[in-house]
């Protein structure tokens with residue numbers, strides 16, 4: 001079965017789906033994106049992903065290209081046409097096509113909309129969670145508005161590649177004060193020796209992960225101790241547990257940071273419980 005993409009109003013086989021070479025996404029990374037989990041054929045937390053999309057677009061002054069209800073139909077249709085049961089839907093919106101000029105294109109230039117979807121190996125993801133993953137640390141070198149989910153991801157790409165080359169799954173960015181901001185494609189968490197779950201406060205320095213929001217809801221519902229504040233790499237090394245969250249990975253235990261075991265070096269009970277309970281708290285549509 002050939003995969004299908006949605007491009008500016010048309011559903012096309014991936015091989016013939018294309019965008020103009022003067023698209024501002026291609027030329028300037030002038031666009032935003034969202035990644036939504038698909039589970040049993042349904043979208044997870046679509047409402048929150050769409051709210052964040054509208055936030056990213058408005059911060060960059062890119063027009064919402066279609067009514068939210070129409071966009072929702074497209075997301076579901078792309079998942080359906082690709083027969084995605086367990087996987088992701090990817091949405092990208094750019095400032096559109098125009099002669100190359102750094103400043104905004106003429107008013108009325110239509111944004112480009114691309115949607116793709118694919119299955120992921122759910123069993124492999126569960127295996128990875130059971131084993132836990134390694135992370136490395138890299139210096140924070142991104143711009144100061146990473147709360148906007150922009151497709152401008154070069155530092156994240158280089159950080160992830162550094163992780164891969166060191167046999168790790170993720171790289172954590174460390175700011176100049178020694179605090180962990182977030183991962184290259186996930187939010188970062190620890191559980192301290194006294195059992196308090198810690199994750200950085202939301203500001204312009206991290207992406208407000210949708211998975212992070214739901215996990216904070218679970219923590220509140222289950223009455224766990226939580227401290228929403230920045231933590232240092234040293235605190236992470238001394239932690240009982242660590243984990244990462246993202247739409248495609250849900251909750252993934254971290255068992256090694258820069259080659260040093262976290263806690264007893266196995267996935268922690270808090271991370272595993274949050275992973276287990278996640279879909280009881282997330283929305284489906």
Ligand code: PDD
Nearest residue numbers: 035184185186187207209210211246247
């Ligand atoms: N990444 N921080 C960064 C830098 C991210 O790229 C992501 C998501 C997150 C977690 O956000 P959420 O829980 O809403 O997925 C945090 C997506 C999955 C990606 O780029 O593929």
